[in-house]
Amino acid sequence: MRAVDAVIRQHLNSEVVLISQIADYIIAAGGKRLRPVILLLIANALGYRGTAHHALAGVVEFIHTATLLHDDVVDESDLRRGRDTANAVFGNAASVLVGDFLYSRAFQMMVSADNMRVMQILSDATNVIAEGEVLQLLNMHDPDVTQERYLQVIRYKTAKLFEAAAQVGAILAGADAVTEEAAAEYGRRIGTAFQLVDDLLDYTASAAEMGKNAGDDLREGKPTLPLIHLLEHGTDAQKDMVRTAIMEGGTEHFDAIYAAIEQSGALDFTRAAAEREAAAAADAAAQFPPSQFRQTLIDLCAFSVQRKS
Secondary structure, eight states: OHHHHHHHHHHTOOSSHHHHHHHHHHHHTOOOOHHHHHHHHHHHHTTOOSSHHHHHHHHHHHHHHHHHHHHHHHHTOOEETTEEOHHHHHOHHHHHHHHHHHHHHHHHHHHHHOOHHHHHHHHHHHHHHHHHHHHHHHHTTOTTOOHHHHHHHHIIIIIHHHHHHHHHHHHHTTOOHHHHHHHHHHHHHHHHHHHHHHHHHHHHSOHHHHSSOTTHHHHTTOOOHHHHHHHHHSOHHHHHHHHHHHHHOSSTTHHHHHHHHHHHTHHHHHHHHHHHHHHHHHHHHTTSOSSHHHHHHHHHHHHHHHOOO
16 A cells, blocks of 8 residues: 555646645545555455556546545535545635546556556546436436436446456456456445445544535435335334435524434335345455455455444
8 A cells, every 4th residue: 555655646646736735635635546446455365466557546536536526516515535635725616627637647557557457447437427427417306216216326436446456456366367357346335335335424424434414415415225214114203304304405494304313223124225235245256365464354354344444
């Protein structure tokens, strides 16, 4: 990860001062860096001994960071990772344009890797992520979103980059088709688990723990899994309250909705869904040869559902 951080710093350089300022502001905020970690772990677990995985892990982090910049503008967010968002500090226009810079820089770095399969996986993933963003936009303020439609957004918007990172690690290591698919499955599943826990934490974690404001999903009119479950299993009064909250946005009724979510079992339902995904990810990782890297991949599955932030 130190080598990946060095790659990130090296490729953040720009003659345009504002680009360097904003990019550095976002990267310096830290984060779990799970996507690049997964790429490194899988490459090592499958016997890779080169250094190209450092640059490609940096590519994955650049793509992720670009999506965060754009997300925060679309969602009108003002807090991420416990700090003011870039759009809150520098403005929406600058954040969107620097997000574009990070995307284009990621593609420059992909080309330098000189591996057509890797470029195909990462470019396809970037396109699917954009589709997921638009799907989520279509779901906003729509109380009739089904579990299937919501899970499609997760697969596209969040899980796809986890999947791509894992698959690139396997490709670098020269894995066979079965092993490469096991890696992709690991990424898909742990990425889905990660997002489902994020949905859960939006109703259970404090702003200090989560690094963003509790109830942001509700404020933005996002029908996430706990709300969808409540809409399917709550009382008529609870359903009416949630439908109105999703359509209008805001957190005026957050306490009442949280109580209804808890009472309906929606939190347990969401956690169980995340745990199933994490278990499937662990099963996929178990197909790799025994090593400390494989064990860490399996340990990450437990972390993804037990985390508090």
